[in-house]
Amino acid sequence: MKVVLNKRGKWLLGGAALLLTATPSFALFGIGDIVFDPTSYAxxxxxxxxxxxxxxxLKNNIEHFSLKSQWQTTLHALENVNVRNVFGETNGMTTALNSNSPSASSTAWTAASVPLSSDSTTYLQTQSIGSSQLSQLAMIEASDAASPDCMTAVGQYRAARAANTTANSSLAGSQLDGSTATNSEVQQLNLLNAAEAQKMSEMQSQGALATCVASQMMLTNMQQRNAAAADLNTAAFVQVQRSTNDVSAANEGNTWQTYLP
Known part of the structure; x- marks a missing residue:
């Protein structure tokens, strides 16, 4: 049977064939200028x-904490030390322990330590290097050099801690600020850098104090070492003298004046 299509039927048939062979891009609402492409949409x-x-x-990067006060700690300020000075025996010590004053430290140590007499100086001139007497003199001289330096380090730390209180408090206030004024990413990084700089200053001050402690330990070790060496030398000297000198009662008429018990 022969099917005859009118003009309208031909248009419908052609449109159906076009839809069956269409690419992913196709017209909407029959308008050829508006094309929908699924690939471009994806x-x-x-x-x-x-x-x-x-x-x-980015939103998370600029998000700020509004309850930072939960991290707040108290900065413990160092109180000034006041050393009693009744007869002038600690002249300059209070100043030395509270400020960076090497001259006050030297004055305080000289006033508080026992000096060597002129007779001791004359006696020590007759001693040789390595003797017990000159070893003790070396310990005294090392102590006279290191101890005032330690007093200066302590005073410097106290003075610096007091001077840095304002800067530390200001940084802590900015770090604990819950507003948007100090909570951008760049501002927070700047606060971290400032905190690291303050930490470096504190570490340097702590290093000076650690050096002081190490020098005092050196002096203590020197004293203990010299005392131990003196004991050994005394024991050896006594042994030699006892072996070369008869100390029996039969020879008691010959008094030994240099005997060491």
């Missing part, structure tokens, strides 16, 4: 998702 959705992720990340 790419646009992916781009929008990426932008959304970036926006969320």
């Amino acid at each position: 790419s646009l959705v992916s781009q929008l998702t990426t932008l959304q992720t970036q926006y969320t990340m």
Whole structure:
């Protein structure tokens, strides 16, 4: 049977054939100028998702904490030490322990330590290097050099701690600020850098104190070492004298004046 299509039927048949052979891009509502491409749509959705992720990340970067006070600690200030001075025996010590004053430290140590007499100086001139007497003199001289330096280090630390109180409090206030004034990413990084700088200053001051402690330990070890060496030397000297000198009662008429018990 022969089918005869009118003009309208031909148009419908042609449109159906066009739809069956269409590419992913096709016209909407029969208007050829408006084309829908599924591939481009998927790419646009992916781009929008990426932008959304970036926006969320940036938003989190500038997000600030509003309850920072829960991290706040108290800065313990060092109180000034006041050394009693009744007869002038500690002249300069209070100043030395509270400020960076090497001259006050030297004055205080000289006033508080026992000096060597002129007779001791004359006696020590007859001694040789390595003797017990000159070893003790070396310990005294090392102590006279290191101890005033330690007093200066303590005073310097106290003075610096007091001077840095304002800067430390200001930094702590900015770190604990819950407003948007100090909570941008760059501002927070600047606060971290400032905190690291303050930490470095504190470590340097602590290093000076650690050096002082090490020098005092050296002096203590020197004293203990010299005392131990003197004991050994005395024991050896007594042994030699006892082996060369008869100390029995039969020879008691010959009194030994240099005997060491």
